Amino acid sequence: MPSNAPIGVFDSGVGGLTVAREIMRQIPNETIVYFGDTARVPYGSKSKETVITYSRQIVKFLQTKEIKAVVIACNTASAFALETISKEIDIPIIGVVKPGAKIAAQTTKNGNIGIIGTEGTINSGIYNEFLSKTNPNVKVFGKACPLFVPLVEEGLLEDPITYEMAGRYLDELLHYDIDTLVLGCTHYPLIRHTIQKVVGDKITLVNPAYETAKSLKDVLMTNKIESTRERPEHRFFVSDGAEKFKAFANTILPCEVLETKDINIEQY
């Protein structure tokens, strides 16, 4: 695969743009082909089998764009599908969970780590698994926050309702004396200010996006497939609502999104 080939990045919807943004910042020569599964969002409450089927279709689609690597920019899909898909393709693939767990293990001082995410991510126990491997002494406390994604999509980022809901979800975690909280869903960095206000300044919020971009950089170096392109032209595809997606993407990405295409993902 040529080094200047693009990197495929996908998510259930717009959340993965927080990961794409970090990749653009840290490795600006790389070209991104982004796919957001906006027709079938959210993934967080779906079964493992369904999330694997959807992820497989998306990777097949991305491979038609001659990508050199894949980033699963969605915690639920990383939790459920990374292992299976990595056996089915012959290009490098990474998720957001392992990098998130790594940085959380480095951040904690007292060893008590909280994880918030979708039902799928939390119930999979995958953060616990990776964290225990990294450091068997850490204690991990997970909490699913199903309303955060719809609240973000409704644009209630620093709203009293989001604050009240965050209070209810996080109250339990605060009793465990955590000093680190992993934002285990790519939507959550968009409400990090509200979450920080609820948990207070003594708890460090961890956004796996930063570490994921760093991991990707390492993978590209190891495989000697770093891009030398000076002005990469990123491309964006969705399964529904291209215009709505484009407008949202333009509010959070450092580049201008000129076009987003609707594709029929079920045919892959």
Add this chain to the structure above:
Amino acid sequence: MPSNAPIGVFDSGVGGLTVAREIMRQIPNETIVYFGDTARVPYGSKSKETVITYSRQIVKFLQTKEIKAVVIACNTASAFALETISKEIDIPIIGVVKPGAKIAAQTTKNGNIGIIGTEGTINSGIYNEFLSKTNPNVKVFGKACPLFVPLVEEGLLEDPITYEMAGRYLDELLHYDIDTLVLGCTHYPLIRHTIQKVVGDKITLVNPAYETAKSLKDVLMTNKIESTRERPEHRFFVSDGAEKFKAFANTILPCEVLETKDINIEQY
């Protein structure tokens, strides 16, 4: 088609069970084959094309169960797909919008009607269309309430957060002196107590489910295909999470749901 054949009822998820419940109550001899598209829920924010594609797949699946009629128990799918699908099949098909509009027009005294629903239903303007045909003098005021479906699915039916959110959504409608409010999404009857508290006793809430079951009864009579079955055995299918669906269905249906099957809807 034999008269004792089942009726196909579908929704994006669990909401349509409020319609199935009404059918069971009003025409207890009829057998229901229910499909909930739980893998691809919600429909409310999806495009017309996507909702038509999904509805077509579901009707094809239901037809493998030798149904004699179809009820689209979802306002968004009724708004977007009923017209198209009705041209493609040769059995009777009804939606929830027309019955809902009919009962709203009969209910209002001052001619000011509010409609709440998903973005898809409200932006389609379909309630306005049907209501204007019924009575050109009524004034219709629509409001999309995107967070109601996730709040219902999170079980926050009579919660302060749902009350606060309902207050924000409905405040605008209250300024138009409406005397009738249509619950234009099949999930909303599940939070009708909270909605009634917000709008007060002078506004009548209209639940299209009741009138839809009545319309179905008329259609069956007109076509002389009423069932004579004494103990119908309803069947339930979903595209994901059969056990979770079954548990929810058992809390709201008058019959016991013994089994729910997961099927791959994309193959239809």
